[in-house]
Amino acid sequence: MDALLLSRIQFGFVISFHILFPAFTIGLAHWLAFIEWRWLKTRDDLWRDLYFFWLKVFAVSFGMGVVSGIVMSFQFGTNWAVLSEKAGNILGPLLSYEVLTAFFLEAGFLGVMLFGWKRVSDRLHFFATCMVALGTLISTFWIISANSWMQTPQGFTIDAQGVLQPADWWAIVFNPSFPYRLAHMVLAAFITTCFVIGGVSAWYLRRGVHVEAGKRMLVHAMAFAAIAVPLQIVAGDLHGLNVREHQPVKLAAMEAHWHSEGEGKGVPLVLFAVPNEREERNDYEIAIPQLGSLVLTHTLRGEIQPLTAVPRSERPPVKPVFYAFRVMVGLGVLMLLLAFASLWAWKRKTLFESKILLDGWRWLSPAGFVALLAGWYVVEIGRQPYTVYGVLRTADSVSPNIQAAAVLSSLLVYAAVYFFIFGFGIWYLRKLLLIGPVKQPPKHLDGGEKTPARPLSLPDEPVEGG
Numbered sequence: 037m038d039a040l041l042l043s044r045i046q047f048g049f050v051i052s053f054h055i056l057f058p059a060f061t062i063g064l065a066h067w068l069a070f071i072e073w074r075w076l077k078t079r080d081d082l083w084r085d086l087y088f089f090w091l092k093v094f095a096v097s098f099g100m101g102v103v104s105g106i107v108m109s110f111q112f113g114t115n116w117a118v119l120s121e122k123a124g125n126i127l128g129p130l131l132s133y134e135v136l137t138a139f140f141l142e143a144g145f146l147g148v149m150l151f152g153w154k155r156v157s158d159r160l161h162f163f164a165t166c167m168v169a170l171g172t173l174i175s176t177f178w179i180i181s182a183n184s185w186m187q188t189p190q191g192f193t194i195d196a197q198g199v200l201q202p203a204d205w206w207a208i209v210f211n212p213s214f215p216y217r218l219a220h221m222v223l224a225a226f227i228t229t230c231f232v233i234g235g236v237s238a239w240y241l242r243r244g245v246h247v248e249a250g251k252r253m254l255v256h257a258m259a260f261a262a263i264a265v266p267l268q269i270v271a272g273d274l275h276g277l278n279v280r281e282h283q284p285v286k287l288a289a290m291e292a293h294w295h296s297e298g299e300g301k302g303v304p305l306v307l308f309a310v311p312n313e314r315e316e317r318n319d320y321e322i323a324i325p326q327l328g329s330l331v332l333t334h335t336l337r338g339e340i341q342p343l344t345a346v347p348r349s350e351r352p353p354v355k356p357v358f359y360a361f362r363v364m365v366g367l368g369v370l371m372l373l374l375a376f377a378s379l380w381a382w383k384r385k386t387l388f389e390s391k392i393l394l395d396g397w398r399w400l401s402p403a404g405f406v407a408l409l410a411g412w413y414v415v416e417i418g419r420q421p422y423t424v425y426g427v428l429r430t431a432d433s434v435s436p437n438i439q440a441a442a443v444l445s446s447l448l449v450y451a452a453v454y455f456f457i458f459g460f461g462i463w464y465l466r467k468l469l470l471i472g473p474v475k476q477p478p479k480h481l482d483g484g485e486k487t488p489a490r491p492l493s494l495p496d497e498p499v500e501g502g
Contacts, residue, residue: 037444141171291332370403371400
């Protein structure tokens with residue numbers, strides 16, 4: 037447990053918390069824009085009630101995402117000083133653009149969303165909601181661009197001091213893996229939010245509370261999932277082809293592919309195995325011959341580079357990458373089946389009475405978060421032993437004078453603070469979701485009624501049917 041390993045654990049711990057909240061708010065911001073658009077079109081009060089319900093959830097999640105993001109950025113200076121020194125000329129501007137173009141946009145218009153309902157016109161309030169949604173996408177653009185450049189770096193030179201200098205910003209921003217990873221991440225965020233909305237809706241329907249709101253939300257969650265999950269599978273396949281071209285060792289770790297099967301024999305699809313890194317083989321393997329070639333190369337006899345083609349020092353840890361990838365894919369298949377089964381039941385007018393499907397939505401409501409984390413672990417652990425792939429090794433990126441005891445103590449402090457802050461935040465979100473949408477008072481622009489001073493407070497109204 038040296039400073040390097042502890043620094044990696046600490047960064048992984050912090051980013052695992054952080055990624056959940058921005059991903060959720062990306063999808064939720066667009067859901068809010070859709071809800072408010074429907075209210076403007078129909079003037080149906082239920083849409084307005086749903087808007088304010090999910091607005092509170094969005095604001096709390098947004099706040100927790102900001103807090104965790106600030107903590108994460110500190111570690112670049114404390115734990116990863118060499119990475120900041122060597123690659124800061126490229127990563128620094130990319131992360132700064134995210135703050136300048138996205139965070140200020142989101143934060144500014146979020147104030148209008150929360151406090152301006154009775155102070156601005158309906159169209160201006162809707163514009164503010166759309167700007168927050170746009171801000172989440174711009175933020176995703178820059179963050180994914182920075183991370184993708186670390187995966188597939190290009191557009192730079194290395195000076196005499198070993199510092200990476202930008203040479204072509206267009207090539208840096210739009211690096212080879214960026215388009216695929218951006219699409220994959222945005223769809224993952226949308227799907228994550230979609231299944232939370234569907235799970236909450238199914239829970240209301242199973243309890244017999246907020247029935248009309250539950251039906252409306254579940255239908256839209258189901259319809260979006262039936263579109264977005266297949267698109268995610270296509271985006272994932274294209275991303276896999278890109279990984280095969282630019283990070284073949286990562287792909288080999290994802291498939292625990294140790295040795296070539298021989299020319300013309302193709303690659304098996306490993307359904308389950310226990311990778312044995314010492315012996316360079318898989319134990320208890322269950323595989324389908326040649327199907328891996330069809331999935332990974334789109335031909336029955338295609339080949340991918342095996343792990344043994346590179347020295348051990350160039351390989352990532354195989355087990356976490358292999359298992360995390362299967363968790364992500366397995367959950368994706370379950371979400372696809374649930375979305376299609378629900379669509380079929382909805383057409384037969386049996387969706388809202390099907391306990392099996394409603395329970396399926398409830399049980400899979402956190403599936404998007406789990407799949408998101410699993411996919412992130414595949415990406416980040418699979419990049420090892422590099423921080424900037426093929427250019428700067430992780431062992432050479434850590435702060436040279438940092439002590440293991442200092443990293444361990446800060447890790448324990450982070451864990452304690454996160455347990456308190458995020459534990460309370462998640463408890464508060466749970467309370468909001470349990471209470472559900474409540475009837476909102478009519479809007480007044482004559483000054484006779486002021487905007488509530490506590491827009492995030494829990495509603496006083498009892499749960500419908502409770």
